[in-house]
Amino acid sequence: RIAYVNGRYVPHAYAQVHVEDRGYQFSDGVYEVCEVHDGHLVDETRHMARLGRSLKELRIREPMSAKALGHVLRETVRRNRVRNGLVYLQVTRGVAKRDHPFPKDDVPPAVVVTARAIDPKKSAKSAENGISVITVPENRWDRVDIKSVSLLPNVLARQAAEDAGASEAWFVDTDGYVTEGSATNAWIVDQDGRLITRPAEFGILRGITRTVVVDLAAREGVEIVERPFTVEEARKAREAFVTSATKLVMPVVKIDDAVIGNGKPGSIAGKLRELFYTQAEIAP
Numbered sequence: 001r002i003a004y005v006n007g008r009y010v011p012h013a014y015a016q017v018h019v020e021d022r023g024y025q026f027s028d029g030v031y032e033v034c035e036v037h038d039g040h041l042v043d044e045t046r047h048m049a050r051l052g053r054s055l056k057e058l059r060i061r062e063p064m065s066a067k068a069l070g071h072v073l074r075e076t077v078r079r080n081r082v083r084n085g086l087v088y089l090q091v092t093r094g095v096a097k098r099d100h101p102f103p104k105d106d107v108p109p110a111v112v113v114t115a116r117a118i119d120p121k122k123s124a125k126s127a128e129n130g131i132s133v134i135t136v137p138e139n140r141w142d143r144v145d146i147k148s149v150s151l152l153p154n155v156l157a158r159q160a161a162e163d164a165g166a167s168e169a170w171f172v173d174t175d176g177y178v179t180e181g182s183a184t185n186a187w188i189v190d191q192d193g194r195l196i197t198r199p200a201e202f203g204i205l206r207g208i209t210r211t212v213v214v215d216l217a218a219r220e221g222v223e224i225v226e227r228p229f230t231v232e233e234a235r236k237a238r239e240a241f242v243t244s245a246t247k248l249v250m251p252v253v254k255i256d257d258a259v260i261g262n263g264k265p266g267s268i269a270g271k272l273r274e275l276f277y278t279q280a281e282i283a284p
C-alpha cells in the first residue's frame with residue numbers, strides 16, 4: 001500500500017507525520033472520506049466543497065487547489081489499485097511547537113491521503129440483513145457541522161454499539177431527538193411512507209450521501225420532510241436507515257430493543273440504495 005504524505009507517495013508502512021503535528025496534539029484538522037466505485041471517485045465535487053468549508057470554518061489554509069487535491073486522491077487510488085473502497089484525506093494545521101494559538105501563517109497545512117479496498121459483497125450482505133443501532137446521549141460539541149478529526153465521542157459511541165452487538169450508535173439530544181449516527185446520518189420512514197431526516201443546518205454533519213438521497217427521493221417522488229425525529233418515533237417507524245459514503249443507504253432493522261417494521265430491510269431504503277448511483281456524481 002501507498003500513502004500520500006505532504007507531497008510524497010510513500011510505502012504505507014513508512015508513512016509518518018511529525019510528533020508536533022497539530023492534528024496529533026490537538027485534533028486540529030479536518031478530513032473527508034470519499035467512496036471509490038468501480039475505480040471512480042463518487043461525489044468528488046461535493047466532498048471538495050465540504051472540505052473547503054471545514055477548512056474555512058477552522059481558518060486552516062487550503063493546502064492546494066481542489067483540482068490538485070483531486071489529482072492526489074485519484075493518484076492514491078490508482079497506486080493502491082483500489083476498484084471499490086474508499087479514499088481518506090486529512091488536512092491539519094501543520095507542525096509547530098506545541099502551543100494552543102494558531103502558529104504563524106507560514107506553517108503549511110499537513111496533508112495525508114490513504115486509500116483502501118472494501119469488498120462490495122460485504123456491504124451488500126449487511127444491506128440484505130439490515131443493521132442494529134443503539135442510542136446514546138449526545139455529548140459532542142455544537143460544531144459537528146465541521147468535519148473535524150476530533151472524533152472521541154464518536155469513537156466511544158461506536159465502541160458502545162460494538163459492545164452491545166450493534167453496528168452503529170445514534171446520538172440523542174436532551175429532548176429525545178436523534179441527531180445522527182457516530183459516522184452516518186439517520187433517517188426514518190413514517191407510517192405514511194414519508195422520509196424523515198433531521199435538517200442539516202446545525203447539530204449534524206451535512207452528509208454528502210444525505211444530500212444525494214434527498215435529491216434522489218425528490219426525483220423518485222418520495223415525500224421527504226426535513227425535521228428532527230424522536231427515538232420514540234423511530235422505534236415505531238415503518239423503516240429506518242443510515243447513510244454515509246462507505247455504508248451508502250444501509251437499512252436499520254433494530255433500534256435498541258425495538259424491532260423496526262417486520263424486522264427486515266424496508267422497501268424504500270432498498271430502492272434508494274439500488275438507485276443511488278443514478279443520482280451520485282461519478283468522476284470520469
Ligand code: PMP
Nearest residue numbers: 183184185205207208209244245
Ligand atoms: N455524520 C457523521 C458524524 C459522519 O462522520 C459521517 C461520515 N463522514 C456522516 C454523517 C455521513 O457523511 P457522508 O455521507 O458525507 O459520508
